[in-house]
Amino acid sequence: MIGHIASRLGQALLASFGVLTIVFFIMRLSGDPTLLLVPEGASLEQINQLRHQLGFDRPLPIQFAAYLGDLARLDFGESLVQRAPVLGIVAERIPYTVALASGALLVAIGIGIPAGIVMAVARGTWLERALAGFVLAGQSLPTFWSGILLILLFGVTLGWLPTSGADGIASLIMPSLALGAVGMSTFARMTRIAVLDELSRDYVTAARARGLSRGQAVVGHVLRNAAVPVVTIAALEIGNLLAGAVIVETVFAWPGIGQLAIQSIQSRDFLVVQTVVLFVSLVYVATNLLADLLYALIDPRIRMGA
Amino acid sequence: MTPVLAIENLSLSIAGVPVVDGINLGVDAGEVMALVGESGCGKSITSAAVMRLLPGAVSQTAGDIRLAGESLSRLSERQMQAMRGRRLSMIFQEPQAALDPLSTIGTQIAESLRQSARAARPAVLHMLDEVGIADPARRIDQYPFELSGGMCQRVVIAAALIARPELLLADEPTTALDVTIQAQILDLLRTLARERGTAVLLITHDVGVVADIADRVAVMYAGRIAEAGPVHSIFAQPRHPYTQLLLASVPRLSDVPKSPLAVIPGRVPTPLEFGPGCRFASRCPRADAQCVAQTPPLRPLGDSDVACWHAA
Ligand SMILES: Nc1ncnc2c1ncn2[C@@H]1O[C@H](COP(=O)(O)OP(=O)(O)OP(=O)(O)O)[C@@H](O)[C@H]1O
Ligand code: SF4
Ligand SMILES: [Mg+2]
Numbered sequence: 001m002i003g004h005i006a007s008r009l010g011q012a013l014l015a016s017f018g019v020l021t022i023v024f025f026i027m028r029l030s031g032d033p034t035l036l037l038v039p040e041g042a043s044l045e046q047i048n049q050l051r052h053q054l055g056f057d058r059p060l061p062i063q064f065a066a067y068l069g070d071l072a073r074l075d076f077g078e079s080l081v082q083r084a085p086v087l088g089i090v091a092e093r094i095p096y097t098v099a100l101a102s103g104a105l106l107v108a109i110g111i112g113i114p115a116g117i118v119m120a121v122a123r124g125t126w127l128e129r130a131l132a133g134f135v136l137a138g139q140s141l142p143t144f145w146s147g148i149l150l151i152l153l154f155g156v157t158l159g160w161l162p163t164s165g166a167d168g169i170a171s172l173i174m175p176s177l178a179l180g181a182v183g184m185s186t187f188a189r190m191t192r193i194a195v196l197d198e199l200s201r202d203y204v205t206a207a208r209a210r211g212l213s214r215g216q217a218v219v220g221h222v223l224r225n226a227a228v229p230v231v232t233i234a235a236l237e238i239g240n241l242l243a244g245a246v247i248v249e250t251v252f253a254w255p256g257i258g259q260l261a262i263q264s265i266q267s268r269d270f271l272v273v274q275t276v277v278l279f280v281s282l283v284y285v286a287t288n289l290l291a292d293l294l295y296a297l298i299d300p301r302i303r304m305g306a
Numbered sequence: 307m308t309p310v311l312a313i314e315n316l317s318l319s320i321a322g323v324p325v326v327d328g329i330n331l332g333v334d335a336g337e338v339m340a341l342v343g344e345s346g347c348g349k350s351i352t353s354a355a356v357m358r359l360l361p362g363a364v365s366q367t368a369g370d371i372r373l374a375g376e377s378l379s380r381l382s383e384r385q386m387q388a389m390r391g392r393r394l395s396m397i398f399q400e401p402q403a404a405l406d407p408l409s410t411i412g413t414q415i416a417e418s419l420r421q422s423a424r425a426a427r428p429a430v431l432h433m434l435d436e437v438g439i440a441d442p443a444r445r446i447d448q449y450p451f452e453l454s455g456g457m458c459q460r461v462v463i464a465a466a467l468i469a470r471p472e473l474l475l476a477d478e479p480t481t482a483l484d485v486t487i488q489a490q491i492l493d494l495l496r497t498l499a500r501e502r503g504t505a506v507l508l509i510t511h512d513v514g515v516v517a518d519i520a521d522r523v524a525v526m527y528a529g530r531i532a533e534a535g536p537v538h539s540i541f542a543q544p545r546h547p548y549t550q551l552l553l554a555s556v557p558r559l560s561d562v563p564k565s566p567l568a569v570i571p572g573r574v575p576t577p578l579e580f581g582p583g584c585r586f587a588s589r590c591p592r593a594d595a596q597c598v599a600q601t602p603p604l605r606p607l608g609d610s611d612v613a614c615w616h617a618a
Contacts, residue, residue, distance in 0.1 A: 221409060
C-alpha cells in the first residue's frame with residue numbers, strides 16, 4: 001500500500017513537471033512581456049536593454065534551468081506586471097477558488113450522487129425519466145451559457161442574487177451552480193451506471209433471499225460496491241472543475257485563480273501563470289492520492305493487497 | 307401430511323411466451339427432491355418463483371406456491387420478505403458471486419437472523435462450525451476473497467440454514483466447484499437437511515448428483531415435468547422416453563456427466579417453437595400423430611408420475 005502510494009506520488013510529480021515544462025515553453029513561443037512593459041514610444045535600444053535586464057534574451061533552456069533553480073529554492077519570483085511577489089498574488093486568490101470549487105463540488109456530489117442512486121433504484125418509473133431530463137439539461141448546457149442564464153434569471157429579472165463579484169455566500173450560489181452543473185450530471189450518470197451494475201449481481205439476489213428488502217440490500221451492500229467507480233470519477237472531476245473555474249470566474253467576475261490565470265496570460269505575466277499551473281497540478285496530485293486512500297478504505301481487497 | 311413445498315400448476319412467461327407450463331411438484335420435510343433437466347428448461351426461474359425473486363422479464367401467469375400449506379403467491383411483499391431467509395432460503399451456483407465482496411462473512415450470515423453482526427456472533431460462530439469451517443473465530447471476520455470457493459459455498463449454506471428454514475432451494479450448488487469439493491458439499495447438504503428436517507429442492511443437470519443424494523427426482527423437459535418419482539424407481543425403471551435416454555446416456559453414475567443430452571439426437575425446442583402436443587415429440591423415437599397433436603397429462607404409473615401417451 002505504502003509502496004503503491006509512493007509510486008503514484010512519483011508518477012504524479014513527474015506529470016506535474018511535464019505540464020510545467022510544456023506551459024513554460026508554449027507561453028514563450030508568442031514572445032515575451034517586454035513590449036507590454038516599456039512606455040509607449042520607447043526606442044528599440046531601450047526595449048533591448050530592458051529585455052536583457054529581465055533575462056528574456058537568454059536561450060530558452062537557460063531560462064528554464066534558471067527558473068527550476070529558483071523553484072528548487074521555493075522562490076516563485078516576482079510579477080513583472082504587478083511588481084509584487086508571485087506567491088502572494090496567487091495565494092490571495094486561492095481561497096476564492098477553493099470556495100467556488102467546494103460549492104460546485106457540493107452541488108455536483110450532493111445532487112448528482114443521490115440523483116444517480118434514485119435513477120438506478122427507480123429504473124423504469126416516471127421518477128427516473130424526470131431526473132434523466134434534469135441530468136441531461138445539466139450536461140448539455142455549456143458552462144458559460146448556463147452561467148449567463150442564471151445571471152439573467154436570478155440576478156437581473158428576479159434580483160435575488162448579486163450578478164457578479166465576491167460578496168459573501170449569496171454571491172457564491174450562482175457560480176457554484178453554474179460550475180457544478182456539468183459535474184452533477186457526470187456524477188448522476190456514473191452513479192446510476194455503477195448502482196445498476198451492482199444491482200444485477202448475484203450477491204444482491206442472495207441478500208434478498210436472506211430476507212433483506214431491496215432498499216436494505218441497496219444501503220447495506222450495493223452502495224459500497226458502487227462507490228469504487230464513483231470515487232474514480234470524483235478524482236477526475238476535480239480536474240474538470242478547476243478547468244471550468246476559469247470560465248465561471250470570468251463570467252461572474254469571481255476573483256479566483258482562474259480569473260488570475262486569464263489576466264496573467266493576457267499580460268504575459270509568465271511567473272504567475274506558471275505558479276497557477278503548478279498549484280493546479282499539485283491539487284490534482286493530492287486528489288488522486290486521496291482517491292487511492294479512499295479505495296483502500298472501501299475495498300478490503302485493495303487494503304490487504306490481494 | 308402437508309408437504310413443506312407444494313408447487314401447484316405453476317406457469318411462468320417471458321414477454322407473453324410461456325416458458326414454464328403448469329408444473330406440479332411437492333417436497334416433504336427432510337427430503338431431498340432433485341429437479342433435473344438441461345439448460346434453459348426453466349429450473350432456475352421455477353426456484354426464483356418460489357422465492358418470489360423472479361427476474362424483471364419473467365412473470366407468473368398461473369398457479370400457486372404453498373409453504374406448509376400457506377399460499378406464498380397471496381402474501382404481500384413485506385410478508386414474503388419476512389419469510390425469506392427464515393422459512394425458506396436459497397443457495398447459489400457461484401458461491402463467490404453470491405457473497406458481497408466488501409462485507410465480512412459474519413455480517414452476511416447474521417442478516418438471515420435479522421440481528422446485528424455483534425448480537426448474532428455466537429450463533430454465527432456455531433453455524434460456521436456446523437458447516438465444517440475450521441477456526442470460525444478467525445473466519446467470521448474475513449472477507450469472501452480470503453476464502454476458497456468451497457469454503458464460500460459453506461458460508462452461503464450457513465447463511466441459508468442458520469435461521470432453520472423449512473425449505474432450502476439449492477440451484478446447482480456444486481457446478482462451479484472442484485470435483486472433490488462437490489462431494490463434500492453435497493454430503494454436508496444431505497447431512498444438515500436430515501438432521502434438521504429441512505426440505506431441499508436441489509436443482510441440477512447432473513444425473514450423478516441425483517443418484518448421490520436425492521430421495522425423489524422430477525425430470526423437467528422444455529418447461530414441463532416429464533416424469534417424477536422416487537430416485538430408486540426411476541433409476542431402476544425409467545418410464546418416460548426422455549428419462550430413458552437421459553439415463554442410458556450416462557455410462558456410469560460416478561462419471562459425473564456434463565451434458566448427457568448431447569448424445570440424444572436433435573435439440574430442445576425453444577418456447578417459441580412449442581406446439582400443442584408433447585414437447586419431446588421432435589426427438590422421441592416413439593412419437594406418433596397423437597403425441598404431436600395432444601399434450602400428454604402427468605399420470606401415476608407404478609411409483610412415479612409420467613407425462614407420456616405411450617409409457618407403461
Ligand atoms: N433474467 C432473465 N431474463 C430473461 N429471460 C430469462 C432470464 N432468466 C432466464 N430466462 C429464460 O428463461 C428460460 C428458463 O431459464 P432458466 O434459467 O430457468 O433455465 P435453467 O433450467 O435454470 O437452465 P440452466 O441449467 O442453464 O441454469 C430460458 O429460456 C432463459 O433464457
Ligand atoms: S408422449 Fe409421445 S412423444 Fe412424448 S414422450 Fe411419450 S411417446 Fe414420446
Ligand atoms: Mg439455472
